[in-house]
Amino acid sequence: MSIDLYSFNKSNYCRAVLMTSKQLDIDLNVIEINPGPEIWSAQFLKVNPNHNLPTLDDKGFVLVESRAIMQYLCNQYRPDSTLYPREPKARALVDRWLNFDFTLMESSKQGVLWKLLTGADPPAEKVLAFKHNLKLFDQLLGDNHYATGAEHLTIADLTLLASLSILLAIHYDLSDCPNVERYLNTLSKELPYFASINLDPFTPESTAEWAASMLAFKNNLKLFDQLLGDNHYATGAEHLTIADLTLLASTAVLLAIHYDLSDCPNIEGYLTTLSNKLLYYAMINLKQYSPKATAKWVDDSQKYIRRKME
Numbered sequence: 001m002s003i004d005l006y007s008f009n010k011s012n013y014c015r016a017v018l019m020t021s022k023q024l025d026i027d028l029n030v031i032e033i034n035p036g037p038e039i040w041s042a043q044f045l046k047v048n049p050n051h052n053l054p055t056l057d058d059k060g061f062v063l064v065e066s067r068a069i070m071q072y073l074c075n076q077y078r079p080d081s082t083l084y085p086r087e088p089k090a091r092a093l094v095d096r097w098l099n100f101d102f103t104l105m106e107s108s109k110q111g112v113l114w115k116l117l118t119g120a121d122p123p124a125e126k127v128l129a130f131k132h133n134l135k136l137f138d139q140l141l142g143d144n145h146y147a148t149g150a151e152h153l154t155i156a157d158l159t160l161l162a163s164l165s166i167l168l169a170i171h172y173d174l175s176d177c178p179n180v181e182r183y184l185n186t187l188s189k190e191l192p193y194f195a196s197i198n199l200d201p202f203t204p205e206s207t208a209e210w211a212a213s214m215l216a217f218k219n220n221l222k223l224f225d226q227l228l229g230d231n232h233y234a235t236g237a238e239h240l241t242i243a244d245l246t247l248l249a250s251t252a253v254l255l256a257i258h259y260d261l262s263d264c265p266n267i268e269g270y271l272t273t274l275s276n277k278l279l280y281y282a283m284i285n286l287k288q289y290s291p292k293a294t295a296k297w298v299d300d301s302q303k304y305i306r307r308k309m310e
Contacts, residue, residue, distance in 0.1 A: 013066035018197050101156075168184055248274055260275040
């Protein structure tokens with residue numbers, strides 16, 4: 001059986017895993033998933049009840065979190081590869097950069113990707129935070145060809161490249177960070193799979209399509225907010241109807257994941273009020289999303305998959 005990877009080509013986390021598989025010459029069956037409605041499909045939830053990407057399914061062994069997947073592929077299939085060196089100090093340097101990338105990537109989401117995907121200018125403080133982190137990366141990188149200072153590529157480089165490749169795609173001005181500019185330009189040419197994995201997903205056409213899908217949900221939510229107005233119940237009547245029950249079931253996940261509803265105050269008030277008023281609401285709509293329930297769901301799903309494989 002193949003090794004399945006549920007992936008989204010615009011996700012830096014997914015792209016880092018894809019580059020790792022290419023570098024290790026491991027064939028993956030890539031299943032492209034839209035991180036909107038598709039991650040809530042019954043089919044995908046059976047594999048990963050936590051509904052996040054990337055998700056690896058290696059013949060019934062399900063693993064999430066990109067760095068864990070990258071490390072697993074190295075350890076399981078290419079244990080002697082220098083991509084994730086065995087020597088403790090060398091491996092510690094790789095792990096250090098993997099952790100640093102969390103800071104770098106999170107700041108780039110708000111400082112760079114925000115405008116690309118929404119068309120709106122990001123908050124000034126987010127832009128400054130990203131520039132600060134990028135400058136710090138430039139200083140830490142120095143004149144190293146590879147991030148760790150070793151003479152070979154590691155998964156630290158692949159994760160950093162996945163996070164920062166967007167800068168090449170949008171022709172971001174890196175004149176203040178010459179080490180980063182050299183690093184990106186050199187490795188993007190050195191790795192034959194770099195462009196197809198990291199740049200092709202960000203063509204103007206594909207980016208516009210993704211941005212439109214993101215905005216569609218927000219626009220629909222905003223429309224619901226406007227239509228709802230200050231109604232206590234959706235229809236404007238003084239009593240609950242099945243319309244409310246359907247709407248509450250559809251939007252319950254927003255409460256479960258603490259979705260920011262500050263731009264939709266009517267919906268926020270509606271959900272908060274009725275979720276507290278209906279005695280059965282939490283038991284039906286929120287209980288299954290608790291950490292304990294989710295963990296049990298993961299365990300049950302993995303047991304089911306193993307039984308099917310036997």
